[in-house]
Amino acid sequence: MRAIILQDQLTFEPNYPKPAPSAGEAIVRVTCAGVCNTDIELQRGYFGFRGVPGHEFVGVIESISPYPNGSAQFAPADFKVGERVVGEINCVPCESNSRDYFERAQDPSRNTLGIDRRDGAFADFVSLPIANLLRVPANISDEEAVFVEPLAAACQILEQVHIKTTDRVVVLGDGKLGLLCAQVLATTGCHLTAVGKHANKLAILGQRGIHTMLVSEWVADYGSGARVADVVVECTGSPAGFETARRMLRPRGTLVLKSTYHGLPQVNLTMIVVDEISIVGSRCGPFDAALRLLAAKRIDVQSLIHARYPIEQGVQAFEHAQRAGVLKVLMQVEEK
């Protein structure tokens, strides 16, 4: 099959071996996949991954290998060949009791699709545990469905923090994750402001009626130590963003940390104590919530798509995704 593979460098491989069927797993024919910042980091060698990257995808079930006898106690609803699905990325053995997506993400026996010891979705076919699959409603397009994984991560904020309609919430950062988090938070009816450095990206939110400000406008209006927000969601990916977020928060406010950072940033822990700030680390999220929001047309992901490449040009897709100002780059795997 065709695949993008990461060895010493990233290449297109026209004859990569198709994944073998495995008990309790399904082979999914990939139709479309998205390039994520994590993929770029894999390419840069940060996690030492070798194989097929890609974990944001949608596809159609090609074949199903039943659970072995006695281990189907947590078998999900019957899937059928031909159904369109997305898949959660953390995979555990079918005899594991890890039913929750966060439990799976912490299971020491897990591997992770296209990130850690499991070939991913930049290929014609991918194999995933049946328990990881979710059906995609018919009114969600393939291109929209590719966003389920990052949109689920944005939905995770609402699993962890009670956002009240009276809360003043700031989403800091206007990259892909920031734009998804802002749209998810807007569903709550809270007093929301998305703050970023790029007017063209913030405009995607402005068109949906979300209040936006450039960082420079925020500083001009409130000063750099305004401390007015009840909740700040840090999506910049920069340690400087963490400090900016802290300074926006009122005493006893909540800082939701969606970004990860390279290295060990210096943090003003004393002010966390003095202001009794809560910090909530937030990672993967519920796919079902993301699918509901997309099916209800409450989230615009189409505006985040900046380019599409056929899988044969997957290496160029990676290059495009790294250009300044570029949001989502898709890989069209199914031949049209």
Add this chain to the structure above:
Amino acid sequence: MRAIILQDQLTFEPNYPKPAPSAGEAIVRVTCAGVCNTDIELQRGYFGFRGVPGHEFVGVIESISPYPNGSAQFAPADFKVGERVVGEINCVPCESNSRDYFERAQDPSRNTLGIDRRDGAFADFVSLPIANLLRVPANISDEEAVFVEPLAAACQILEQVHIKTTDRVVVLGDGKLGLLCAQVLATTGCHLTAVGKHANKLAILGQRGIHTMLVSEWVADYGSGARVADVVVECTGSPAGFETARRMLRPRGTLVLKSTYHGLPQVNLTMIVVDEISIVGSRCGPFDAALRLLAAKRIDVQSLIHARYPIEQGVQAFEHAQRAGVLKVLMQVEEK
């Protein structure tokens, strides 16, 4: 009056001016006061304070200056001359609406007893807003009452985090704050372990039936990355303690930060996200809760007292408090 004063250095002053009565304030004759780590830091010049330090105290009301007309809307219960009281340390103007101790601690117009622009309690007399005073029940001794302020800070943990009886809780650090926090957490019936470096200090908790472990025992039993605790309360005052606490926590656990640190420690924020850790900064607390616990004899503070000095030897009291392994040093102000 007699006072310990901090100018270029700390001295005993036999004829310091008695505080003048101020509207809405009471003059309290101090009977006993405690030396706190913050006092040591003031002496080292960290906050630039000049005047009388001391904010852990108990005393007797000497005189009361009524509120000015029209500003008594939040007047507390009538106090009488001769009543024994403790006092919250953050003081706001009597016309302020800040009724809550945390609101007062954040009020920009506040000053702070013995710490910031208000003479403190290492003196014969101290002046405090009536709104800051709380009566001391008769069955609490003067020496016990001196611990109300730090004990209230320990009680604040229960205001911020829901500690369940099934939670595995670790208090890390066996200094004064750690010993108080461990005793407060023990009231919840949770699965508590106090972890520290000093067997003699941990023994104070062991005598009260609290499970204790040396850090070395913890590492031997669980390894340095055990990740078993639902809640870890960081009381070491050391950035290394923060990292130790994080490694003790299970994924999705809660790290309560009671310590403040000098400088800006480096923090592994990425692991906070990956493990979805919550960090809760925790500072001053409710005096009334601390008084109830002391009145019910549920907290042993007597074992924490390592030395007593008359106010004339207050400078020596400061020296003693800085010796390795020393817990609370008291200043006996009232002449017996």
